[in-house]
Amino acid sequence: MNANVPSSTSHYPTAPKAQTDVTHTLSVLVDNEPGVLARVIGLFSGRGYNIESLTVSETEHAKHLSLITVVTTGTPMVIEQIKNQLDRLVPVHRVVDMTLSGRSIERELAMVKVRGKGDNRVEALRLADAFRARVIDATTESFVFEITGKSDKIEQFVALMLPLGLVEVSRTGIAAIARGPDGM
Amino acid sequence: MTREMTGAEMVIQAMADQGVKHLFGYPGGAVLPIYDAIFAQTEVKHILVRHEQGAVHAAEGYARSTGKVGCVLVTSGPGATNAVTGLTDALCDSIPLVCITGQVPTHLIGNDAFQECDTVGITRPCTKHNYLVKRIEDLPRILHEAFHIASSGRPGPVVIDIPKDIQFAKGIYSKPKEFPHTGYKPKLKGDIEAIKAAVELMANAKRPLFYTGGGVINSGKHASELLKELVRLTGFPITSTLMGLGAYPAADPQWMGMLGMHGTMEANMAMHDCDVMVCVGARFDDRITGRIDAFSPGSKKIHIDIDASSINKNVKVDIPIVGDCAHVLEDMLRLWKAHAKHNDKKAMGDWWKQIGKWRDRKSLAYRGSNEVIKPQYAIQRLYEATKDKDVYITTEVGQHQMWAAQFFHFQEPNRWMTSGGLGTMGYGLPASVGVQLAHPKSLVIDIAGEASVQMTMQELSTAVQYRLPIKIFILNNGYMGMVRQWQELLHGNRYSESYSEALPDFVKLAEAMHAVGIRCEKPGDLDHAIKEMIDIDRPVLFDCVVDQKENCFPMIPSGKAHNEMILGDSGVSLDDAITEEGKMLV
Numbered sequence: 001m002n003a004n005v006p007s008s009t010s011h012y013p014t015a016p017k018a019q020t021d022v023t024h025t026l027s028v029l030v031d032n033e034p035g036v037l038a039r040v041i042g043l044f045s046g047r048g049y050n051i052e053s054l055t056v057s058e059t060e061h062a063k064h065l066s067l068i069t070v071v072t073t074g075t076p077m078v079i080e081q082i083k084n085q086l087d088r089l090v091p092v093h094r095v096v097d098m099t100l101s102g103r104s105i106e107r108e109l110a111m112v113k114v115r116g117k118g119d120n121r122v123e124a125l126r127l128a129d130a131f132r133a134r135v136i137d138a139t140t141e142s143f144v145f146e147i148t149g150k151s152d153k154i155e156q157f158v159a160l161m162l163p164l165g166l167v168e169v170s171r172t173g174i175a176a177i178a179r180g181p182d183g184m
Numbered sequence: 185m186t187r188e189m190t191g192a193e194m195v196i197q198a199m200a201d202q203g204v205k206h207l208f209g210y211p212g213g214a215v216l217p218i219y220d221a222i223f224a225q226t227e228v229k230h231i232l233v234r235h236e237q238g239a240v241h242a243a244e245g246y247a248r249s250t251g252k253v254g255c256v257l258v259t260s261g262p263g264a265t266n267a268v269t270g271l272t273d274a275l276c277d278s279i280p281l282v283c284i285t286g287q288v289p290t291h292l293i294g295n296d297a298f299q300e301c302d303t304v305g306i307t308r309p310c311t312k313h314n315y316l317v318k319r320i321e322d323l324p325r326i327l328h329e330a331f332h333i334a335s336s337g338r339p340g341p342v343v344i345d346i347p348k349d350i351q352f353a354k355g356i357y358s359k360p361k362e363f364p365h366t367g368y369k370p371k372l373k374g375d376i377e378a379i380k381a382a383v384e385l386m387a388n389a390k391r392p393l394f395y396t397g398g399g400v401i402n403s404g405k406h407a408s409e410l411l412k413e414l415v416r417l418t419g420f421p422i423t424s425t426l427m428g429l430g431a432y433p434a435a436d437p438q439w440m441g442m443l444g445m446h447g448t449m450e451a452n453m454a455m456h457d458c459d460v461m462v463c464v465g466a467r468f469d470d471r472i473t474g475r476i477d478a479f480s481p482g483s484k485k486i487h488i489d490i491d492a493s494s495i496n497k498n499v500k501v502d503i504p505i506v507g508d509c510a511h512v513l514e515d516m517l518r519l520w521k522a523h524a525k526h527n528d529k530k531a532m533g534d535w536w537k538q539i540g541k542w543r544d545r546k547s548l549a550y551r552g553s554n555e556v557i558k559p560q561y562a563i564q565r566l567y568e569a570t571k572d573k574d575v576y577i578t579t580e581v582g583q584h585q586m587w588a589a590q591f592f593h594f595q596e597p598n599r600w601m602t603s604g605g606l607g608t609m610g611y612g613l614p615a616s617v618g619v620q621l622a623h624p625k626s627l628v629i630d631i632a633g634e635a636s637v638q639m640t641m642q643e644l645s646t647a648v649q650y651r652l653p654i655k656i657f658i659l660n661n662g663y664m665g666m667v668r669q670w671q672e673l674l675h676g677n678r679y680s681e682s683y684s685e686a687l688p689d690f691v692k693l694a695e696a697m698h699a700v701g702i703r704c705e706k707p708g709d710l711d712h713a714i715k716e717m718i719d720i721d722r723p724v725l726f727d728c729v730v731d732q733k734e735n736c737f738p739m740i741p742s743g744k745a746h747n748e749m750i751l752g753d754s755g756v757s758l759d760d761a762i763t764e765e766g767k768m769l770v
């Protein structure tokens with residue numbers, strides 16, 4: 001029956017026309033205190049933002065600082081909001097938009113398990129070599145490869161492994177750092 | 185002062201050191217050590233409420249009317265969850281609060297212990313910041329840091345969750361001089377280049393206006409003074425959000441009244457037609473903007489806000505200025521005075537003439553009655569009877585709130601306490617308790633609806649206990665009026681569940697709670713009854729029986745622009761020549 005009710009009876013204005021979504025990588029320097037990750041993630045879920053990739057680790061032990069690298073998508077206005085909202089959290093020291101700076105390096109590590117015998121096994125090994133993936137575990141019927149690189153390189157490698165007996169993939173998510181001599 | 189004490193004693197000592205006089209709370213198992221500490225001193229007076237939500241609203245009223253931090257103390261589990269509505273309310277309206285919650289002992293956390301809940305988890309999205317204290321060594325710093333965070337920058341509520349073993353533990357207390365949170369440094373000064381650009385834009389405007397909000401009030405009395413000076417110097421018209429009422433005197437000729445969904449015609453039309461908008465401490469909320477793509481389409485927008493995330497959230501602005509209102513207004517005023525050229529006189533004259541035309545439509549007019557009390561009339565009479573007094577107004581949420589905003593006029597900041605962002609029914613009564621405590625000699629009135637007031641009715645008992653002579657002025661129309669209005673206008677008169685059958689007899693209810701009850705049903709009796717209410721030096725529950733069918737106008741319906749406002753059937757300003765459609769859309 002709701003279908004018959006015109007949308008203008010809502011208390012709220014209709015949603016604005018969608019702008020094109022863009023993907024940004026944000027580096028967020030935070031105090032490594034309990035609940036800080038929950039604050040960041042809660043902000044994303046509470047305000048309906050997307051998380052495409054998330055990595056967290058303490059980077060400066062003496063100062064108890066952690067670096068959160070988050071890849072998110074949204075309209076340019078939403079991306080600006082996300083940065084401002086993150087910046088507003090008390091334990092957040094800095095938010096740097098790595099995509100906007102245009103001078104960042106982004107890398108991801110993946111471990112890829114492939115099971116197979118015969119030609120498939122040889123082919124997997126050859127492709128791994130071409131992608132500079134290392135063998136970090138092997139049995140007579142399986143390999144675990146370690147591959148580092150940009151996300152699309154990993155995607156491509158995983159896609160190639162699929163017909164060769166891909167079992168599973170474990171990925172770290174993206175870590176990013178700015179080029180040049182200056183820190184964030 | 186540095187000495188050894190228990191965690192519980194630290195809580196009260198820190199409050200005393202912060203100058204806290206009143207603490208609103210409700211005891212329970214997990215905060216008993218703190219109640220022992222309260223028992224042992226006289227500096228911080230505890231006010232016992234009847235429900236934890238009431239404690240938070242009372243603290244909000246206290247904070248909003250004084251500019252100080254409001255303090256709350258509740259127990260673990262249900263104590264904390266009951267406080268959540270108030271905390272969310274304070275977050276939405278940027279009210280500085282410090283709320284201490286008790287927690288089960290550290291070793292039981294996560295154990296589903298009696299009256300345990302994940303307080304920091306639950307309150308994370310509804311506080312500016314929160315803490316779970318796990319070491320007694322951290323407690324003194326956290327207590328003082330909480331006050332700093334609550335009151336600085338964009339103010340907001342801060343929760344400190346203290347396990348019972350930490351309350352018993354002994355440690356060294358001292359007031360820290362600085363706080364290690366290097367990430368938290370609110371920006372007070374605005375970018376001077378941006379302010380210069382803003383002044384340039386303002387000086388060349390032909391149809392400018394000021395649109396101000398609660399940020400001006402949060403910035404302190406000085407900000408209101410600066411705003412007044414700047415507005416008078418520029419000669420621009422000014423309107424304000426619900427939260428900003430009082431920052432600029434309503435008696436001033438440049439004042440256009442409130443804007444937004446139930447704002448005046450002149451304010452909303454001026455917003456729509458202006459060419460330069462100076463937004464000071466407001467946030468382009470959906471109740472203000474209406475349809476976003478038709479919001480003030482031809483204007484350049486200047487936005488002053490201390491919270492960078494408020495800027496460009498809903499509406500793209502041309503000149504963003506991140507900073508505290510008072511600091512930015514001070515710079516703006518100085519630059520304006522130094523600016524060589526000011527606005528074109530002819531253009532400004534035309535603009536004021538146009539505003540005058542909109543004003544002449546008298547958008548707040550309503551059809552009077554000798555038979556029933558019109559709610560607008562009741563507020564008008566209340567205003568007339570109290571305007572020369574030292575009066576503070578709180579409200580609940582709904583039609584009565586909008587009528588209060590339209591018909592009660594404020595000349596000073598901090599006189600108007602209402603739940604704007606969250607729209608919490610039941611806010612006004614407990615808030616008035618807090619206001620009255622802060623201003624014991626003043627007249628404090630909660631303008632209420634009969635539905636809202638029943639949500640936190642029990643706090644009348646608190647008012648009686650502490651001899652707080654609050655006046656609860658109920659506009660009783662038997663309906664959840666705003667719900668009924670929406671159902672009438674937008675849901676085909678289907679009054680689904682918006683009529684309250686079996687209302688209490690408010691006079692008897694007041695008497696049962698040792699307060700005074702007054703009922704008034706006839707317009708002719710109103711003035712006398714209001715006078716009686718004011719003269720009684722005890723809490724009064726005033727049951728003002730009003731027209732059940734009255735609607736609150738003007739109204740910008742959802743999804744409509746500012747110039748698509750519905751005006752009321754006033755019988756005064758709309759002449760009969762206008763068609764039915766024309767009456768609906770102006």
